[in-house]
Structure formats: C-alpha cells, structure tokens
Amino acid sequence: MKTRDAAHAEESAEVEVLIAEAARFDGISKQIKASLARLEGGSQLVRNAVKPVYSNTQGLQVMNDNIDKILDAIDKMLGSSEDKGREERIIRAGPERVGLPDYLASLKRVDRALAQMSSTNLRINQQAIGDFNELLGEGNNQLQALFRSTLAENVQPVEPLHYITKNLPFPGLPQERVSKLGSIDSFLSSTTARDASYNSRESPSIRIYVDMRGAYLSGSLHNLAAASISTSKRKASDEIYRQGTSGIGTYASGVEGIFSAEFNNISAILSREDWGLAFEATCRKALAEFAKTLRELNMHIKSNLATDCFLAYEIVEIVTNVGYRIDQLSGQLKLPFADALKPIRETAKSSLAELIEDVRRRVSNMQTLPQDGSAIPLTSEIMTRLQTMTLYPQSLASIMASLGDGNWHSAARVNSSSSTSLPSLKSFDVGADSSQILAHYMMDTLETLLTSLDAKARVLLKSKSISGVFVANNVAVIDRMIRSSDISTILASSSTASTKIDSWRKRGTSAYLESWREPCSALMEVQYTNRGARPPSGSNGLIDSAAVIKQLGSKDKDIIKEKFKNFNTSFDELSAKHKSLQMERDVRSLLAREVQAMIEPLYARFWDRYHEIDKGKGKYVKYDKGSLSAQLAALG
Numbered sequence: 001m002k003t004r005d006a007a008h009a010e011e012s013a014e015v016e017v018l019i020a021e022a023a024r025f026d027g028i029s030k031q032i033k034a035s036l037a038r039l040e041g042g043s044q045l046v047r048n049a050v051k052p053v054y055s056n057t058q059g060l061q062v063m064n065d066n067i068d069k070i071l072d073a074i075d076k077m078l079g080s081s082e083d084k085g086r087e088e089r090i091i092r093a094g095p096e097r098v099g100l101p102d103y104l105a106s107l108k109r110v111d112r113a114l115a116q117m118s119s120t121n122l123r124i125n126q127q128a129i130g131d132f133n134e135l136l137g138e139g140n141n142q143l144q145a146l147f148r149s150t151l152a153e154n155v156q157p158v159e160p161l162h163y164i165t166k167n168l169p170f171p172g173l174p175q176e177r178v179s180k181l182g183s184i185d186s187f188l189s190s191t192t193a194r195d196a197s198y199n200s201r202e203s204p205s206i207r208i209y210v211d212m213r214g215a216y217l218s219g220s221l222h223n224l225a226a227a228s229i230s231t232s233k234r235k236a237s238d239e240i241y242r243q244g245t246s247g248i249g250t251y252a253s254g255v256e257g258i259f260s261a262e263f264n265n266i267s268a269i270l271s272r273e274d275w276g277l278a279f280e281a282t283c284r285k286a287l288a289e290f291a292k293t294l295r296e297l298n299m300h301i302k303s304n305l306a307t308d309c310f311l312a313y314e315i316v317e318i319v320t321n322v323g324y325r326i327d328q329l330s331g332q333l334k335l336p337f338a339d340a341l342k343p344i345r346e347t348a349k350s351s352l353a354e355l356i357e358d359v360r361r362r363v364s365n366m367q368t369l370p371q372d373g374s375a376i377p378l379t380s381e382i383m384t385r386l387q388t389m390t391l392y393p394q395s396l397a398s399i400m401a402s403l404g405d406g407n408w409h410s411a412a413r414v415n416s417s418s419s420t421s422l423p424s425l426k427s428f429d430v431g432a433d434s435s436q437i438l439a440h441y442m443m444d445t446l447e448t449l450l451t452s453l454d455a456k457a458r459v460l461l462k463s464k465s466i467s468g469v470f471v472a473n474n475v476a477v478i479d480r481m482i483r484s485s486d487i488s489t490i491l492a493s494s495s496t497a498s499t500k501i502d503s504w505r506k507r508g509t510s511a512y513l514e515s516w517r518e519p520c521s522a523l524m525e526v527q528y529t530n531r532g533a534r535p536p537s538g539s540n541g542l543i544d545s546a547a548v549i550k551q552l553g554s555k556d557k558d559i560i561k562e563k564f565k566n567f568n569t570s571f572d573e574l575s576a577k578h579k580s581l582q583m584e585r586d587v588r589s590l591l592a593r594e595v596q597a598m599i600e601p602l603y604a605r606f607w608d609r610y611h612e613i614d615k616g617k618g619k620y621v622k623y624d625k626g627s628l629s630a631q632l633a634a635l636g
Helices: 004-094 100-120 125-151 162-166 175-188 191-196 203-235 248-271 272-303 305-330 334-364 377-389 391-401 411-416 432-460 462-485 487-491 497-522 545-551 554-580 584-613 625-634
Strands: none
Touching: 004 100, 004 125, 004 545, 100 125, 100 175, 100 554, 125 175, 125 584, 162 248, 175 203, 175 411, 191 272, 203 272, 203 497, 248 272, 248 305, 272 305, 272 334, 305 334, 305 391, 334 377, 334 391, 334 432, 377 432, 377 462, 377 487, 391 432, 432 462, 432 487, 432 497, 462 487, 462 497, 462 584, 497 554, 497 584, 545 584, 554 625, 584 625
C-alpha cells in the first residue's frame, strides 16, 4: 500500500513539472510572434524606401541606353554622310561600268544605311533619307534597264520545227545570263526595292520578264498556229479526217517544249514564291493565241462534223495530255488549258449524237437504191467512221465516260454534261467499261444504219428478194470491215453484238428466200391415203416411178406435168435473177447454200416419184437430180 502511494506521488510531481514547462514555452512563443510582427513592419518600411530608388535606377538605365543609341546613330550618320559621295559615284556610274557585283554591294550598303537612318526618326536625318531614297531609286532603275537589256539578247523568236522534228529540247537562257539575271532579281524583289519602284508589291523584274519573254513565246509559236489551221482545212469536203494530218499535234508539242524550257528559266532566275505568278503571266499571251487557234478549229469542225469530228477527238487527247504534263512540271496552267479545250470537247461530245442522226438523215434523203441489190457506199463510209474511232480510244473513253452509256441519244444530257476542267487521267483509262460503252455506241450506229436501209429498201426496191439481198450485202460489208479492224476487239466486250449482226443477216436471207417459195410450192403434192396401197418400191427400196405414174389417172398426170413445167419455169427465172444480182462473195455463197437446202430435198423426193411422167424425153422433167444439184451449186 505504501509502495503504490509513493509511485503516485512521484508521477504527480512529474506532471506538475511538465505543466510548468508548457507554460514557459507558451510565453516564449508569444514573444517570438511579437518579434516577427515588429520585423515585418520594419521590412515594409525598407521596401517603401527602396522602391523609388529602384524605379529611378531603371529609368536612368533606359535613358543611358537611348543616349548610347543616339550617339551610335550619330556616328553612323556621320559615317554614312562621309560614304555618300563614294556610293553616289558608284551608282551614278552604272552597273556596266563598275561591274554588277560591286554595284549591287553599293546598293545594299545604301539600303542598310537608309534602314538605319529611318529607324532613328531624327529630323536631322530627313534630308539624308531623301537623298538616299533618290539614290536607291536611280540604282533600281539602272538595274531594271540592265535586266531588260540582258533579256533582250535572247528574245529573237526560234523556229520550233527545228527542235520538234529533231527531238531536241528548246533552248534556255545561257547560264552566265541566268546567274546575272538571278542576282539582279534577288535585289529587285526585296521589299525596299519594290517600295522604291512605283510602290508595287510585284517585283519589277517579273514585269520586265513577262513583257520580254511573253513576246518571245508568242512570236516563236505564231507560225505553228497558222499551220494548224491551214493543214486542218487542206482536204476534200467529204473526206474523213486522217489522224495526224493536222498541224495541231506539232503545235501542241511546240507549246509543251517551249513552255517547259521557259519554266526552267524562271525557276533558275526568280524567287520560288514568284515562279507560279511569273510562269502563268509569261505564257498568257501564247496561251491566248493557242486558245484562239482551237476556237477556229472548232468552227471548222462544227461545219464539217461528220468528217472532222475525229480531229476534235485528236485535239482532246493531245491537249489534255500536254496540259497535264505541264501542270505536273510547274503546278500551273491546268485551268487555262481546260478553258482553251472546252469548246472542242463540247463539240466532240455533241458529235456522237450527230453522227447517228447523220446516218438516219442520209438514208432518209436517198431517192434511189441499187436495183441489183448491191451494197451502197454509205455503208462502207459509216464503217470507216467507226474504224477511225478506234484510233482515239483515250479521248472517246473520257468523253463517253462523262456522257454515260446510251446518253448520246439525248442532246440535253450532252449539253448539260459540260465541264470547265480537264478530264482526269483516270477517265483516259481504256478499261472494260469504256470499251463496252464504245461497243454499245457502235452497235447503236449499226442498228440505225440497217434499220433505216431496210425501211428504205422496202419502199424503193422492186421485190422483197432484192431487198433481202440488199440487206444481206450491207451486213456482209459491215461484218467484213469489223473483222478486218480493231472494231472486232471492241465489239467482243459486248455480249449482244454478234447476235444482233447475225439477226440482220438472217433477216436479209429470209427475205430473199421468200421468192424461192414459188418453185417449192410446185413440188408440193397432195396424197390421199384412201386411194389404194402405198406406191410400190423397187427391189433396192427405191420408189418405182413408173409404177407410181401407172396408178395415176389422166387428170392427175396432167397435174404432175404442170407441176414440173411450173417448177422448171420458176427455177430458171430465179436462177437467172440470182446470177444477175450483185452479191458479196460470202452473201452469194450463203444464199446459194440456203436455196439448195430448200429446193434439193423437195425436188429429189418429187423427182423420185414422178420423173417417169415423160418417159425420159425431157419434155416435162428438165432436170434429173444430178443436173439440178449442179445448177444449184452453180448459184454460189
């Protein structure tokens, strides 16, 4: 018990000690806070006292810097004033006397001095600034004159045919002049130089270049433009345009060659940001002449559309390819080429419907047809048109792709499908789709031709047989010209082309065979099954003609004799007429086979039964089976 009280008393004493220490530390903390408050008040007084001193120090520093700049500007001004006489002597002398490098160096020094004086805004510099501006302006004028005179040494038009026929690149500017012109442009295209020259944002070197070289381009190409017109018109009015006979291909080659050379000049002389502007402006005059030539050719084509539409197809292909190659080189002129080509492209589109309508119109205007059934020249002419179309697969693929399959029948759709841009190169791909569209167009043309000819033949030709021969002959011409040209490859993409041509061939054959039904009808007989036994046959199974005749009454014998006479008369007349008709070789052979297949079996059967009607005298039975077969074979 005493031990527990002693421990409690000891712990109580320790607690009292801790409480006394905590009270002492609390007092010390209050003293520290009071000290910090007094210190903060003192530091604020110090800051308030130092701030004006710091601000004044900054102002004095700025003033000191400005004084240093003014002194520096005065020193430079005095130095510039001292150098003004030397720079003036160099600039007044001109670049040709002092040399271009020294002249440009002098102008650059004047330019820098002018910029430094302008930045000070000191009134004392205004007179010097005016003098230096005047000096810089004179220097710019002399540089522009040198730029012009340097270009003038190479502005004599060239003869494009020399380079085109020999497959040579068109000449560019000599390298030493390119370097000289580039140095001049580098200074003239600077902002200060532009401000000193008419306050224009366009470099004066570009204006000079466009003026000088634009005239060079148009002058060099002028003769090619005139030749394109004259060569395109140098043919008979009814002669189909032959590929490559117009000078437009040479003209376009000249445009491409000389434009490409000019772009190389520009890219070597002018700053990159000026290439596009300078190239487009330099070529503008020559392109305007090119567009004018295409408009004149378009007028000629439209007035001779049936024969010269192929020139339009050729131009579309040539100009589109040239435009894309130049655009790929320079990134320019795509739109100007498209604008120049647009009239001819529209004419090329409209020609597709017009050519079909021309076929219908020309057949409708025919007053006579060959009475011998021969094919007419129009068929060969139309096939020659289609053969010529195969020479322009790229342009026709592009044109027909823009029209759509079958839309050549609608003039409204043709006119509404116009575009102000060059066709894409993808549209020039001659794939399965474009070949199929062209095949459909060709078959539409042939359908129009044959339908019109068939209708006209029914009106103008004497008989249905001649009409059939006429149709068959024209189909034969069509088929032969298809097989002998690339049309066969194009039509192979159409699943119905050969079927349609065969149907017309069968229609002509069927019409011709109508006349041969008359001799066939003479060989028809009526057999009565209630008139006794079957006609007797010989020992070898053949019909015994004598026994058959013996069973006939006199009236029936007369009928048989009349049938032989009618057959002989009709057969002889038709054979003679067949031989008198003008037929294509394969048509004559085809019709002969068809006649033989129709006549020979009937006659053989009739002859086997009744040839003993005149007991071999030949009075009624003119032909035996062998002689008739020979006569039929002779028809081919």
